[in-house]
Amino acid sequence: MSPTVRSRLFASGTAFLFGFILANYGMWRVAGADRWLWVAIAVVLMATGAVGVMISDSPRRVSIWAIVGLEMMIAFTLVPLLWTFTVAVAPDLGTPTSVLPQHVEWSAFGDALSEDSLRRPLMTSMITALLSTVIALMVAVPAAHALVKMRVPGGGYVYLGVVTLLLAPLLVFDGAIANQLRSFGILGMRLAPVLPTLLLTLPLATWLCVSVLRDVPWTLRDAIRVEGGSRREEFRSFVVPIVGPGIGVAGLMTFIMAMNDVAVGATMVSTESSRTLPATMLLSAGELANPSSRVAAMALLLLVPSLIVLLAAPRRILLLLGRTYR
Numbered sequence: 001m002s003p004t005v006r007s008r009l010f011a012s013g014t015a016f017l018f019g020f021i022l023a024n025y026g027m028w029r030v031a032g033a034d035r036w037l038w039v040a041i042a043v044v045l046m047a048t049g050a051v052g053v054m055i056s057d058s059p060r061r062v063s064i065w066a067i068v069g070l071e072m073m074i075a076f077t078l079v080p081l082l083w084t085f086t087v088a089v090a091p092d093l094g095t096p097t098s099v100l101p102q103h104v105e106w107s108a109f110g111d112a113l114s115e116d117s118l119r120r121p122l123m124t125s126m127i128t129a130l131l132s133t134v135i136a137l138m139v140a141v142p143a144a145h146a147l148v149k150m151r152v153p154g155g156g157y158v159y160l161g162v163v164t165l166l167l168a169p170l171l172v173f174d175g176a177i178a179n180q181l182r183s184f185g186i187l188g189m190r191l192a193p194v195l196p197t198l199l200l201t202l203p204l205a206t207w208l209c210v211s212v213l214r215d216v217p218w219t220l221r222d223a224i225r226v227e228g229g230s231r232r233e234e235f236r237s238f239v240v241p242i243v244g245p246g247i248g249v250a251g252l253m254t255f256i257m258a259m260n261d262v263a264v265g266a267t268m269v270s271t272e273s274s275r276t277l278p279a280t281m282l283l284s285a286g287e288l289a290n291p292s293s294r295v296a297a298m299a300l301l302l303l304v305p306s307l308i309v310l311l312a313a314p315r316r317i318l319l320l321l322g323r324t325y326r
Contacts, residue, residue: 005056005057007064007065008052008055008056008062008064009052009053009056011052011064011065011068012048012049012050012051012052012053012056012064013049013053014049014068015045015046015048015049015052015064015068015071016045016046016048016049016050017049018045019041019042019043019044019045019046019047019048019049020042020046021042022038022041022042022045023038023039023042023043023046025038026038026039026042027039032097032098032100033098033100033102034098034099034100037079037099037100041075044071045068045071048064048067048068048071052064052067079099081300081303082099082100083099084296084299084300085101085296085300086098086099086100086101086102087292087293087296088108088109088293088296088297088299088300089101089103089104089105089106089108089293090102090103090104090105090293108293108294108296108297109297109300109301111293111294111297112294112295112297112298112301113298113301115294117280118277118280118281118294118298121275121276121277121279121280122277122298124190124193124274124275124276124277125259125276125277125278126259127190127191128191128193128194128197128258128264128276129197129201129255129256129258129259130255131191131194132194132197132198132200132201132258133201133205133251133254133255133258135194135198135201135202136198136201136202136204136205136206136254137205137209137247137250137251137254139202139205139206140202140205140206140208140209140250141209141247143158143206143209144206144209144210144212144213145213147159147210148210148213148214149213149218159210162203162206162207163203163207165199165202165203166203166204166207169263170196170199170200170261170263170264171263173196173199174263177195177196177199181195181196187274188273188274189273189274190273190274191274192274193264193274193276196264197258197261197264200257200258200261200264201254201257201258204253204254204257205250205251205254208250208253208254208320209247209250211250211319211320212243212246212247212249212250212320213243213246215246215319216242216243216246217242220238220242221234221238224237224238245313245316246316246320249309249313249316249317249320250320252309253309253317253320256305256306256309259277259278259302259305260278260302261276261278262278262279262282264276264279277298277302278302281295281298281299
């Protein structure tokens with residue numbers, strides 16, 4: 001038996017066994033409509049195991065582990081989202097007892113947008129994310145160009161510092177930044193979160209822009225210059241169609257990450273007038289009427305921009321985040 005066949009059989013057996021356990025647990029321990037959700041997931045896993053056994057000796061390049069992993073990722077992603085949706089559409093019933101929605105009422109989405117205690121932090125988050133993203137791109141694009149194209153001395157160490165800062169938790173800088181903002185007299189102002197948010201957006205934008213500029217066909221720019229093209233022609237024929245889309249996607253991803261950041265609004269600038277939406281949803285949910293449904297509805301609304309960007313430019317996002325598989 002070859003190692004490939006052995007691996008496929010082991011993956012198929014694992015999927016079938018796990019599905020069998022889920023099916024029994026769902027049938028005996030889960031009540032109501034949720035039982036069929038458990039059974040459906042179990043059936044998919046058991047079917048994957050059965051098919052995997054049948055194709056274990058196939059010459060085709062099929063990874064049963066990858067299929068099982070994808071199915072588990074979908075289950076562990078969609079089930080929490082389904083629970084969030086169920087909470088959002090049941091504002092008058094309290095906390096639901098079932099993952100599957102038993103009652104659908106869309107009022108929580110309108111209430112979440114009309115609630116002043118959520119609408120104001122939403123605007124603060126949007127303004128903070130927009131300004132910090134624009135400032136970050138203004139620094140990140142020329143910095144990435146210098147790192148990629150100009151080969152500045154010590155550029156490798158600079159890029160290492162960018163990645164290190166990107167991986168560092170923002171809570172490390174909590175006390176120092178709060179003291180600086182207080183000494184400048186801007187702690188509590190609505191735009192105060194812009195400065196600490198740059199700790200997130202600047203290294204992230206730089207890292208993404210380096211990925212963008214590494215894949216740029218610079219020979220096309222050189223050809224335009226050799227043929228005597230002006231700066232305007234270079235901008236119109238090279239920068240806008242070739243570099244522009246990648247920088248735009250990098251900016252959108254940076255904006256979304258800044259919008260969803262919790263640490264800045266919750267700890268660094270923890271005053272109501274400057275608190276961002278994620279921090280408000282985390283710290284002040286108890287002050288809302290029907291807090292669970294409104295917070296869940298706002299969480300789903302915050303997911304929409306991420307889905308739009310992902311659906312609009314999936315290939316470019318894969319290239320930015322680590323290249324495509326093939």
